[in-house]
Amino acid sequence: MNPFFLTPHTPAQYFCDREKETEDLVNYLENGSNVALISPRRYGKTGLIYHVFDVLQAKKAKVELYYVDIYSSRNADDFIALLAEAISRTLKKESAIKNFFKALGSLRPVLSQDPLSGNPQISFTFQTDAERRYSLKALLDYLDSRPQKVILAIDEFQQVREYEGVSMEALLRTYIQPLKNVQFIFSGSKKHMIAEMFTAEHSPFYESASVYSIDKINRQSYAEFIDRQFKEQKKSISAEAIDYILEWTRCHTYYTQMLCNRVFQLVKKEATMVDVLVAADTILREYTDTFLERRNYLTVKQWDFLIAVAKEDTVTEPTSSAFLQKYHLGAPSTATRLMNSLLEKELLLETKTLAGSSYCVYNVFFSRWLEGM
Numbered sequence: 001m002n003p004f005f006l007t008p009h010t011p012a013q014y015f016c017d018r019e020k021e022t023e024d025l026v027n028y029l030e031n032g033s034n035v036a037l038i039s040p041r042r043y044g045k046t047g048l049i050y051h052v053f054d055v056l057q058a059k060k061a062k063v064e065l066y067y068v069d070i071y072s073s074r075n076a077d078d079f080i081a082l083l084a085e086a087i088s089r090t091l092k093k094e095s096a097i098k099n100f101f102k103a104l105g106s107l108r109p110v111l112s113q114d115p116l117s118g119n120p121q122i123s124f125t126f127q128t129d130a131e132r133r134y135s136l137k138a139l140l141d142y143l144d145s146r147p148q149k150v151i152l153a154i155d156e157f158q159q160v161r162e163y164e165g166v167s168m169e170a171l172l173r174t175y176i177q178p179l180k181n182v183q184f185i186f187s188g189s190k191k192h193m194i195a196e197m198f199t200a201e202h203s204p205f206y207e208s209a210s211v212y213s214i215d216k217i218n219r220q221s222y223a224e225f226i227d228r229q230f231k232e233q234k235k236s237i238s239a240e241a242i243d244y245i246l247e248w249t250r251c252h253t254y255y256t257q258m259l260c261n262r263v264f265q266l267v268k269k270e271a272t273m274v275d276v277l278v279a280a281d282t283i284l285r286e287y288t289d290t291f292l293e294r295r296n297y298l299t300v301k302q303w304d305f306l307i308a309v310a311k312e313d314t315v316t317e318p319t320s321s322a323f324l325q326k327y328h329l330g331a332p333s334t335a336t337r338l339m340n341s342l343l344e345k346e347l348l349l350e351t352k353t354l355a356g357s358s359y360c361v362y363n364v365f366f367s368r369w370l371e372g373m
């Protein structure tokens, strides 16, 4: 079997490192703290949440664990439906779900089954905003009434800021504050936004969670992990090949997993540099149409700017004349505007350190593909 998982819920033996992060999160939760988990996309927040849940379960902690991903939600109604579905999914047993529905009483939710996944699907019909608010409160109160402590992870939490109409943030805050039995993990990829939600004094969630950022997995532990996974499946990989993988994917978890997964699939026994190059090339070719498509949504200048950043791999001074002249990108003011629009579109990723900011193309495969232009 292929030990390099591409789905967030990864069994412990195929889960790389994150030992300190896991320990820290378990610690926060066991000590009654809410956590706001932050990192760029595809570093491994969702994977870490599931891993922490597995650890808590293995410890036989007396907790019930709920997970809801609100990335697809566009408004309060979606949020409410997703939360109700997440609760039903965790309750599993029909009798428990019946009781849950009883608690929702007058809200008359309609339960059906997703034809593909078999997961519960729930829909509500609200006549008024008051009904909508009442139902949100009822769901949270239901969790508060569970016999065991509850941890609710709300993934892609920044999405609530996109809802039109009601301030979901303020509403949630109002209903969450009085709860005694529920703790939260709020997780999100838009670093500035999530940080602002929990650290700006004017935000409803100000200081209501410990803000915890995760970085890339340490390169050395990733290298050891890759070597071990090959060996455990009776294959092997050269040190040089591992090094190349981590360099080429910048240790960005999803991309590293993906390339490892392909290399593993490709080789019968021993993986060498050549196999890595073939696998990387195959991946880029598969994405060609998708990447070309992106060009339609960008101006020529934005596109050229992306190529320039990709060719540099990482840029620390994107408005310096050296960089702008080398790639014929125009004046510094233009560059600033281009950069901001590309950051906004999440095509560029900004990494801040004490030494200052650096920029690279967010999607690593896209970056490697642009580099070859």
Ligand SMILES: Nc1ncnc2c1ncn2[C@@H]1O[C@H](COP(=O)(O)OP(=O)(O)O)[C@@H](O)[C@H]1O
Residues within 6 Å of the ligand: 005, 006, 007, 008, 009, 010, 014, 015, 016, 017, 018, 039, 040, 041, 042, 043, 044, 045, 046, 047, 048, 189, 253, 254, 257
């Ligand atoms: N510690 C890990 N070990 C192995 N694979 C991981 C690990 N963390 C994440 N992954 C893989 O990387 C992918 C991206 O991680 P994910 O948790 O979805 O990132 P995020 O939620 O930050 O966007 C996951 O689908 C999973 O396959």
Ligand SMILES: [Mg+2]
Residues within 6 Å of the ligand: 045, 046, 047, 155
């Ligand atoms: Mg995620």
